[in-house]
Structures are given as structure tokens and as C-alpha cells.
Amino acid sequence: DAKTTQPPSMDCAEGRAANLPCNHSTISGNEYVYWYRQIHSQGPQYIIHGLKNNETNEMASLIITEDRKSSTLILPHATLRDTAVYYCIAHYGGATNKLIFGTGTLLAVQP
Amino acid sequence: DAGVIQSPRHEVTEMGQEVTLRCKPISGHNSLFWYRQTMMRGLELLIYFNNNVPIDDSGMPEDRFSAKMPNASFSTLKIQPSEPRDSAVYFCASSGTGREKLFFGSGTQLSVL
Numbered sequence: 001d002a003k004t005t006q007p008p009s010m011d012c013a014e015g016r017a018a019n020l021p022c023n024h025s026t027i028s029g030n031e032y033v034y035w036y037r038q039i040h041s042q043g044p045q046y047i048i049h050g051l052k053n054n055e056t057n058e059m060a061s062l063i064i065t066e067d068r069k070s071s072t073l074i075l076p077h078a079t080l081r082d083t084a085v086y087y088c089i090a091h092y093g094g095a096t097n098k099l100i101f102g103t104g105t106l107l108a109v110q111p
Numbered sequence: 112d113a114g115v116i117q118s119p120r121h122e123v124t125e126m127g128q129e130v131t132l133r134c135k136p137i138s139g140h141n142s143l144f145w146y147r148q149t150m151m152r153g154l155e156l157l158i159y160f161n162n163n164v165p166i167d168d169s170g171m172p173e174d175r176f177s178a179k180m181p182n183a184s185f186s187t188l189k190i191q192p193s194e195p196r197d198s199a200v201y202f203c204a205s206s207g208t209g210r211e212k213l214f215f216g217s218g219t220q221l222s223v224l
Binding site: 034045049099101103 | 115144211
């Protein structure tokens with residue numbers, strides 16, 4: 001899997017959009033970008049994934065640059081409950097979903 | 112569905128004792144993963160199974176660790192003998208095939224004194 005780089009921490013005001021960046025400059029053409037988050041003392045939770053098109057679901061939006069070397073996870077209206085560590089993972093998938101988690105970004109939503 | 116179920120939630124034991132962690136994956140999922148999380152090393156993949164067969168155990172730290180999946184609805188992670196450095200949160204996760212998302216359990220907080 002391609003290496004991903006994320007800032008260690010970010011702050012966001014409650015009610016504002018949270019934009020979490022991720023660099024994956026060595027990503028290969030068949031690797032997807034996955035985002036998970038881990039709220040304190042809970043197991044990681046899937047958010048969204050995509051290959052090259054932008055994706056949106058009920059939790060977030062994923063914007064992938066045209067060259068696929070970076071992506072941004074957008075939480076449109078952050079709440080205090082979105083405070084968590086967010087992990088960006090580049091992974092092919094294939095027959096299995098063996099995911100290797102990095103250190104992620106600690107997003108602190110401030111009241 | 113109740114999700115991935117792990118037991119116990121908390122385990123406190125003394126060095127040298129055997130520890131067994133248990134996991135019930137989501138029904139119908141054919142992949143199961145054991146992860147360990149510590150402050151120093153983050154979230155590490157220990158081993159994963161496909162269709163009850165261990166596929167990759169390269170993350171298992173040493174021979175004191177063993178994992179089994181006797182059937183599609185149950186897996187165990189055993190540490191024998193346990194050591195203080197094994198103290199961590201152990202997560203179990205399951206998924207369907209291909210690129211389906213992983214579902215994690217609530218974890219087992221293990222403290223070895």
C-alpha cells in the first residue's frame with residue numbers, strides 16, 4: 001500500500017466545515033483512498049472511500065485531486081462528537097481488506 | 112445485527128498468566144482481523160483470517176501469541192505467558208470480501224501487572 005501523510009492535529013470550530021488533508025503521492029492506479037475515524041476509546045469507524053471521483057455520503061465528502069496524489073475529507077458541519085483521530089489509508093483491496101493504519105490526524109472540534 | 116462482539120471488555124491479569132480474548136464477527140463476513148493499539152505503536156495489525164484460514168500472521172509479535180478461528184462465528188487470540196508489555200487495547204474487526212468496509216468491535220483493554 002502507498003504511504004500516506006497527514007498532519008498530526010487540527011482544530012475546527014463547531015458548525016464549520018472541517019477539511020482534513022492527506023498526501024499519497026506514490027499511490028498506484030488501482031489503490032483506493034479510505035478514511036476511518038476513531039473516537040476516544042472506541043474501535044475505528046469507516047467513513048468513506050473512493051478511487052478517483054469525488055464521493056459523498058451521509059457522513060462526509062471525499063475530494064481526490066485529478067492526479068490522485070492527495071485528497072481531502074470534508075465534514076460539512078463539524079460537531080463536538082466529530083472530535084476523533086482520522087485515518088487516511090491507500091489500499092488496493094482485491095481479495096481482502098487488510099488495512100494498515102498510520103498515525104492519523106487528531107481533529108479537535110472547539111465549541 | 113449486533114456488530115462485532117468482543118469479550119471481555121476489560122482484563123487484568125498478572126505476568127505469566129494465560130490470557131484469552133474472544134471475538135464474534137458479523138454474520139456473513141468472511142474476513143476477520145485482530146489489531147492491537149498502544150500509545151507508542153498505534154494501531155497494529157496482528158493477524159487476519161479469510162474463510163476461517165489464517166492468511167497473514169506476520170504482525171504477531173512472538174510465539175507467545177496465537178490466534179484461532181475454529182468456525183465462521185468465533186475467533187480467539189491467546190497470549191501465553193502474558194507480559195506487562197502486552198498491555199494494550201486489542202480490537203477485532205470483520206468484513207466481507209474485496210473492498211467492503213471493516214467493522215470493529217469495542218475492543219478489550221488488557222492490563223498485565
